[in-house]
Amino acid sequence: MAFDFRARALSVIAKIDGVYRVLAFAEQIWLPSALTVFTCSRLLEIFSSKANYKALKQELDLAAEHFKDNHINESGFRDIPFPFIATCLFVGASCAPQFGFCWPALFVEGYRGIEARLVLTSDAVVIDITDLAKPRYCIAENDRYPIIINSGDDFDVMSCRPRSALRSLVREPHYGLDWFEDAEKLAKDLDDDSQLIDTATLVNLYPNAGWPTDFWRAAVAAAENVTAPIHARALTEMAVKTFVKAVQDHGGCDESLLQVFLENENLKRALRSYLSKYEKDMATPGPAGQLLKVAFAEMEHVNLTPWTALPIDAIKTILHSECVSPYVRTVSISSRICPSDAEALAEALPPDGIDELYMFEPRTYKDDPSNVYSAVSPRVRGRMLLGSAFACSFRHFPWLVHDDNSPVRPGFPVSQLVSQDKASIATNFLGDAMISPIRLVTGIFSVMRMRLGRSEYATNSQMDAALAFASAPNSLEDAPQTEISCLPVEAYLAGSWEQGSSCSRLRNLNPGEWTMLLIRDTPDSQGLEPVPRYKIGFVEAKHPIEAEPESADTLLPEDLTVVSLEGFLRATAPEIDMGSLRPLEESLAELAKKFVDKGRLAWIGQEPLVSTMTEEEAYSLLKAALSKAREHDRPRSNLLSGLNGNLLRRASSLIYRTTARIFTR
Known part of the structure; x- marks a missing residue:
């Protein structure tokens, strides 16, 4: 090789x-x-x-x-x-x-x-x-x-x-x-x-x-100079060991002894550390639930990852207990615990729900994460990361398939992006990327930044949308944190080196759902490439529109509701201060000016870099996208082979691109 x-x-x-x-x-x-x-x-x-x-x-x-x-x-x-x-x-x-x-x-x-x-x-x-x-x-x-x-x-x-x-x-x-x-x-x-x-x-x-x-x-010298530190925790460890043995031998312990642990964070930390080393001993529902209930009392993050043999009943005992349920906001758990019983896991989560759920496990790439997601999603208000969903990002199919393009959940209302650059129209399916409204906004600004120039190393538009949304910052603040989510898998596959296009299949449009539109327009120039202008719009269909070329012939402007970026945020995230969008626009303008100063681009005209798409422009773009809907169809036989029966049935009405270029050794 x-x-x-x-x-x-x-x-x-x-x-x-x-x-x-x-x-x-x-x-x-x-x-x-x-x-x-x-x-x-x-x-x-x-x-x-x-x-x-x-x-x-x-x-x-x-x-x-x-x-x-x-x-x-x-x-x-x-x-x-x-x-x-x-x-x-x-x-x-x-x-x-x-x-x-x-x-x-x-x-x-x-x-x-x-x-x-x-x-x-x-x-x-x-x-x-x-x-x-x-x-x-x-x-x-x-x-x-x-x-x-x-x-x-x-x-x-x-x-x-x-x-x-x-x-x-x-x-x-x-x-x-x-x-x-x-x-x-x-x-x-x-x-x-x-x-x-x-x-x-x-x-x-x-x-x-x-x-x-x-x-x-x-x-060699560095290895010889390494010394093992001496820890003076013998007394604490002995107390914890005695406590665990008493609970396991007798199936419980005095409530006053439990209170000692609840009031001492060092003891709780030592208890969690000790139990994580002996997770095989934690398979008995009664003692396991009682011990870990104490270890995670009054904590916002309950990390049950080390206990891969823990039964669902024990998890429910822990998360529903009075000393855990009112306080927990985040749960981390090994996906090995519930490979097939997603409904039981949903019942085990606190009755009032949680903000975040993290569920990873090595070698879960064969699992179908949509079953877990569908069952558990109602109990998770915010972020839910599944290891098997991330593994699917590097495979041949999306992990979350919606034949009717329905939103993945109320908090993630946009499932596709339609963009136009001159005569070229591209569609990116975003449904399995799980993008919140805020990250949708920061992500689209990342897309615009990476599409400013077309120089040798400035951008590669085959995959820029997939990469931008997978790493979109999680807030509109001055110094937001980059938050990694699943790659929009269809965009990743379609934008592979062999495909040469970032397009995926356009989905149906239905009332209550949003499709994001982006137009990149470049003024006429005889010299350097001009600084592009962007137009953004969000479209909601007033009645179901099938994503087929025939729909382009019957589509009328009055069939669509078109709103601005601000209008979309007011509808989906009303708590956001619209003034926080200004720094994103200013930062984009600063990058464009830097490109001009370095001689990569030329500033032509006085139009703003980002503006709102008119209803006529949105109608024309969507009509053109519908007319090209079948251009990205591919034979199904080669693409759906090897999938399990459940996925095959759910994916039967969708067409996927050929496989990405995956290098194996």
């Missing part, structure tokens, strides 16, 4: 039970060093975002169990055990909306050959997420000119060296000069030894990567 010398390796690592492991891996077509700095900064921001912390923490917790019997670095595997981490890596390595940059990475399913790639590629980005509060990074570069080589050949490359973003940028200043100023500012922010992965970590993670002798000596 030949390695492409123009590919850059991207790895996410973490220390699991004292050993560094690779959790996700991707490749990036070679880009200038300036854009490598964008990649490092973007990945560090995503992996340190508080909005992603709970999902990342759950997958890290599950990794400890996963690696007990799986040695990834030695044998490799071919599935996606940590789909949320993989999505964070793929999205972060593919776009940087703040700079108008989009160049999709290549997701790699499987990890064979990582060590060779680290040596043979021009450079490799490594992100360490052991400490989610402060992830680390490095750029491991090959000082020799990379060559194409087969993995089975003998080679001797002793030139791999880890560098900071600033040192990497200085090494190749003649590449990507248009981006150098922005990259230099980011690189200076990242030029902190505490943010860099140390040499010893890399040498131990990739022992065969051709490290110089002095690097080996430094790694």
Whole structure:
């Protein structure tokens, strides 16, 4: 198998039970060093975002169990055990909306050959997420000119060296000069030894990567200087052990003893830690529920991930107890607990519902997450992340199929985007991306930022919408957190390198549902490409409209209700201050001005960058989209083979694009 010398390796690592492991891996077509700095900064921001912390923490917790019997670095595997981490890596390595940059990475399913790639590629980005509060990074570069080589050949490359973003940028200043100023500012922010992965970590993670002798000596010296800290918690641990044994032996304990734990946070923390080490002993409904009820008393986040053998009855006992139910807002649970009994899980959640649910588990890519989602969704007011749904993002079909284009839930009212650029019309299905109204707004501004210019590295419109919505910030504040959600899978597949288009099948339009419209218009220019103008509108059908070419002939303007961006937010998120939209518009204008100052674009005319679509424009765009509805149909036989019967029946009336280009090893 030949390695492409123009590919850059991207790895996410973490220390699991004292050993560094690779959790996700991707490749990036070679880009200038300036854009490598964008990649490092973007990945560090995503992996340190508080909005992603709970999902990342759950997958890290599950990794400890996963690696007990799986040695990834030695044998490799071919599935996606940590789909949320993989999505964070793929999205972060593919776009940087703040700079108008989009160049999709290549997701790699499987990890064979990582060590060779680290040596043979021009450079490799490594992100360490052991400490989610402060992830680390490095750029491991090959000082020799990379060559194409087969993995089975003998080679001797002793030139791999880890560098900071600033040192990497200085090494190749003649590449990507248009981006150098922005990259230099980011690189200076990242030029902190505490943010860099140390040499010893890399040498131990990739022992065969051709490290110089002095690097080996430094790694050995660092290992010899490691000492184990002494913890003075013997008394607390003994008390907890005695308490657990008493409950298990007698099936309960005195309420006064429970009160001691409720009033002592250190004891509760020690109890959770002790129980997580002996989760196999927690399969008995009575004692398990009582013990964990105490451990999670009066906590907003109940993390039951370590107890994969916990029965549903015990979960219900915990979450319905008087000391837990009024306080809990977030629940994290292993999806192994309820592979087939989603209704029972819904009943186990607190009667008043929760704000967030996180349910991950390695190797769930074969599960159908829509069953769990449909049953549990009424009990979850806000964010619900399912590991199997994220795994579906890298497969051949969406995980949430709606034949009638009905909203996935009241809080997620838009399920498709129709956009026009000159004579080209594209449709993106967004239903399985689970995008809230706020993230829909921040996401569409990210799309507009990445579509400002058409220079060599400015954008790649094959997948920019999918990437923008999957990483849309979760608020309209000045410094919002990037929140990772499922990739809109049809856009991801349709926008693959082999397809060359981001279009997916247009869905039916029904009353009570919204379709977002976007027009990119460029003024006439004889010289540089002009700064584009954008028009946004939201359409609601007054009666059902079938997404077929015949509907274009009968569609009338009075069949549609067209509202502005502000009107959509007032209808779906009335609590939002409309004034908070102004910073998004100003930021877009600043980026456009920067492109003009750098000579990439020309500012022609005085029209605003963003305006509201007229009813006539919305009608014309939707009519054109309907007339082209069948252009993206494909034969079903090749695309639906291999799906389970339930999915096959639910997907029978939909047409999907051919499979994405997935690289396996």
